Amino acid sequence: xxISFAGKHALVTGAGKGIGRATVLALARxxxxxxxxxxxxxxxxxxxxxxxxxxxxxxxxSDWEATEAALKDVGPVDLxxxxxxxxxxxxxxxxxxxQFDIASSLLMANGIVFLQIVARGMKARGGGGSIVNxxxxxxxxxxxxxSVYCATKGALDMLTKTMALELGPYQIRVxxxxxxxxxxxxxxxxxxxxxxxxxxxxxxxLGKFAEVEDVVNSILFLLSDKSAMTNGVxxxxxxxFLAC
Numbered sequence: 001x002x003i004s005f006a007g008k009h010a011l012v013t014g015a016g017k018g019i020g021r022a023t024v025l026a027l028a029r030x031x032x033x034x035x036x037x038x039x040x041x042x043x044x045x046x047x048x049x050x051x052x053x054x055x056x057x058x059x060x061x062s063d064w065e066a067t068e069a070a071l072k073d074v075g076p077v078d079l080x081x082x083x084x085x086x087x088x089x090x091x092x093x094x095x096x097x098x099q100f101d102i103a104s105s106l107l108m109a110n111g112i113v114f115l116q117i118v119a120r121g122m123k124a125r126g127g128g129g130s131i132v133n134x135x136x137x138x139x140x141x142x143x144x145x146x147s148v149y150c151a152t153k154g155a156l157d158m159l160t161k162t163m164a165l166e167l168g169p170y171q172i173r174v175x176x177x178x179x180x181x182x183x184x185x186x187x188x189x190x191x192x193x194x195x196x197x198x199x200x201x202x203x204x205x206l207g208k209f210a211e212v213e214d215v216v217n218s219i220l221f222l223l224s225d226k227s228a229m230t231n232g233v234x235x236x237x238x239x240x241f242l243a244c
Contacts, residue, residue, distance in 0.1 A: 001226060003030055003220055003221070003224045003226060004030055004031050005027060005030045005031050005032035005079065005223070005224070006030075006031035006032075007031075008031075008032045008033070008078040008079055009032065009033045009034075009035070009075065009076060009077055009078050009079070010027045010032040010033070010034045010035070010077070010078065010079035010080070010081070010223070011034075011035045011037065011074060011077045011079070011080050011081070011118065012024045012027070012034065012035070012036055012037065012080075012081040012083060013037045013038070013061060013081065013082055013083050013084035013114075014037075014038060014083035014084035014085060014134075015036035015037055015038045015043075015044075015047065015083070016036075016038035016039075016040050016043025016044065016047065017038075017043060017184065017185070017186070018182070018184035018185070018186065018187075018212065019083055019134060019179075019182060019184065019212055019215050019216065019219075020036075020038070020081070020083040020084075020134075021036075021043070021047060022212045022213065022216045023081050023083065023216050023219055023220075024036045024047065024051070024054060025047075025050065025051055026216050026219075026220060027079070027220070027223075028051050028053055028054060030220065032079065033053070033055070034051075034053070034054050034055065035054075035055040035056075035057055035074050035077075036054050036055065036056055036057065037057045037058075037059060037061070037070075037084070038057075038058065038084075039058065039059060039060040039061070040058070041058045044056035044057075044058055055074075057070050057074065061084050061111065061114060062102075064113060067114060068117070071114075071117055071118075076121055076125060077118050077121060077122065077129070078122070078127070078129050078130070079129065079130050079131075079223045080115075080118050080129070080130075080131045080132070081131075081132050081134065081219060081223070082111070082114075082115060082131065082132065082133045082134065083134040084111070085134065086102055086103050087103070087149055088102060088103045088148065088149070089145045089146055089149060090145060090147075090148075091144075091145050091147075092147040095147060095148055099148065100148050103148045103149065103152055104148065104151075104152045104155075112159070115131070115159075115163070118131070119131070119163070119167055119172060122167075122170070122172050123167070123170045123172065126170075127171075128170065128171030128172055128173075129171075129172045129173070130172070130173045130174075130175075130222065130223045130224075131163070131167075131172065131173070131174045131175075132174075132175055132176065132177060132219050132222045132223055133156050133157075133159070133160050133174070133175070133176040133177075134176070134177055134179075134215075134219070135153050135156045135157055135160070135176040135177065135178045135234060136149070136153045136178055136179060137178050137179065137180050137236060137238045137241050137242055138150045138153050139153035139154045139156065139157045139178060139234070140154070140157070140178065140234070140242055141241070141242060153178075156176065157176055157178070157234045160174050160175060160176040160232065160234060161232045161234075164231045164232030165232065168231055168232075173222075173227070173228075173230065173231045174231065174232065175222045175227075175230060175231065175232065175233045175234075175235060176233070176234045176235065177215055177218045177219055177222065177235050177237055178234050178235060178236045178237065178238065178242075179210050179214075179215045179236075179237040179238060180200075180204060180209060180210050180236075180237065180238035180239060180241050181200060181209040181210065182209065182210045182211070182212060182214075182215055183209050183210065183211050183212065184212055187209070191209065197209075203241055203244060204238065204239040204240060204241045205239060205240035205241075205243065205244065206239035206240055207239070208239060209239075210237055210238070210239065214237055215237050218235055218237050222235065
């Protein structure tokens with residue numbers, strides 16, 4: 001199935017590493033003009049070296065004033081991948097207000113306003129658009145030491161559905177992808193212990209973790225016209241984890 005984003009402007013947050021970076025490169029290969037947003041300049045520098053057509057924006061999305069200023073020069077956006085996130089894991093009884101604020105601010109405060117700005121632009125132009133939020137299987141299944149992470153991803157799933165409901169009349173589709181453990185560089189390090197990995201893969205019917213391209217391919221599908229009647233879904237990319 002060939003997907004083309006020629007003539008489209010895509011914006012990807014959390015674009016420096018892992019899923020976000022791979023999504024930027026895939027979108028560029030499919031013909032999109034891509035703006036990559038992340039807070040680490042070194043990651044953007046290496047990304048531009050890898051793909052010179054990428055438009056880099058270095059900003060910390062938890063800093064709203066800086067984010068607002070950075071977005072002024074981005075221009076119209078047709079496709080948005082909301083991938084920026086923070087995963088601070090701790091037992092529920094040890095969660096501090098500071099940790100909760102850090103973990104949730106990208107979604108519940110500045111993140112929502114960021115999505116509003118892009119969606120308002122899509123609405124004003126009248127040409128529709130597609131937004132994909134990168135969520136997690138943790139939004140729908142409790143995982144030990146993931147209380148804040150599970151809660152914020154659950155909120156993101158409901159935000160996806162309400163955005164789909166309210167923006168659908170303007171032909172703006174909003175969906176999310178919900179991966180299991182993904183074999184990014186950090187994922188490989190974090191799940192390198194065979195015992196820890198086996199405890200999780202034993203709960204996945206396919207018996208393996210997701211590769212980055214598994215998630216990217218689902219994102220591309222949801223962004224594209226191939227999913228023109230798909231709106232408000234939370235799409236598991238989990239090998240069947242949530243089916244059990």
